[in-house]
Amino acid sequence: MKTAIELESISHEFAAHGESIRLFDNLSLTIRTGHSLAIVGPSGAGKSSLLSIAAGLEAPTGGSVRFFLKGTAVDARTLRAHSGFIFQHFHLMPELDAIGNLALPLRLKGDRRAFDVAADWLEKMGLKDRARHWPHQLSGGEQQRIAVARAFISSPDFIFADEPTGNLDARTSEGVTSLMFDCAKETGCGLVIVTHSRRLAAFADNRLHLEAGRLEVAA
Ligand SMILES: Nc1ncnc2c1ncn2[C@@H]1O[C@H](COP(=O)(O)OP(=O)(O)O)[C@@H](O)[C@H]1O
Ligand SMILES: [Mg+2]
Numbered sequence: 001m002k003t004a005i006e007l008e009s010i011s012h013e014f015a016a017h018g019e020s021i022r023l024f025d026n027l028s029l030t031i032r033t034g035h036s037l038a039i040v041g042p043s044g045a046g047k048s049s050l051l052s053i054a055a056g057l058e059a060p061t062g063g064s065v066r067f068f069l070k071g072t073a074v075d076a077r078t079l080r081a082h083s084g085f086i087f088q089h090f091h092l093m094p095e096l097d098a099i100g101n102l103a104l105p106l107r108l109k110g111d112r113r114a115f116d117v118a119a120d121w122l123e124k125m126g127l128k129d130r131a132r133h134w135p136h137q138l139s140g141g142e143q144q145r146i147a148v149a150r151a152f153i154s155s156p157d158f159i160f161a162d163e164p165t166g167n168l169d170a171r172t173s174e175g176v177t178s179l180m181f182d183c184a185k186e187t188g189c190g191l192v193i194v195t196h197s198r199r200l201a202a203f204a205d206n207r208l209h210l211e212a213g214r215l216e217v218a219a
Contacts, residue, residue: 001071005031010063024213036191038204045210047194055160056080084151086161090143092135099131105154121149141172152183158190
């Protein structure tokens with residue numbers, strides 16, 4: 001019963017200032033649960049666009065994208081509901097404290113145990129004593145650990161992370177990175193990471209390099 005994302009011969013282009021920018025053409029890729037994949041490549045190559053397409057946040061201008069959850073074909077909306085997202089700029093809600101941010105995805109689903117589960121995750125992230133801190137009182141690394149836990153808290157099938165350590169120093173990056181990969185391994189979800197960092201990419205089961213519209217296996 002496959003849980004996978006299948007991109008087949010996709011192309012993607014933008015119309016900008018009367019010109020069309022073609023990011024990629026005839027690109028195919030399968031993403032599965034239980035595996036991690038790093039997408040590397042220079043700035044502007046289309047990594048974020050590719051991640052958005054794989055996550056069902058936007059549709060490619062050509063080709064086909066198919067999503068499967070436990071053997072059933074689902075639409076982009078359903079895939080998104082079974083996915084967690086981690087961004088470079090953390091995106092915590094400034095009006096909620098740490099535990100409030102963490103509990104939010106579960107509260108939105110009407111889970112009464114939201115705060116208990118959030119407390120367990122805070123402990124797992126080593127942030128038990130930060131529960132009542134506001135995002136602006138937390139360091140970048142602490143905020144990103146909350147964001148990592150928030151992405152995993154709903155037991156998603158896939159996690160999509162776009163430059164998740166882009167705003168962190170090297171040492172903090174290592175900590176956040178190992179947490180992310182440990183959580184993915186533990187939960188068996190699929191992890192797709194876009195990164196500039198070779199060190200981060202080295203943690204992934206597979207690495208692909210996107211440049212000039214071509215996706216190739218990276219060293
Ligand atoms: N909505 C958009 N409209 C026009 N151009 C866009 C849009 N989104 C991205 N681009 C352009 O597409 C290229 C690739 O963007 P992006 O996917 O963000 O690359 P990367 O994440 O690899 O840096 C960039 O040149 C960017 O300016
Ligand atoms: Mg990007």
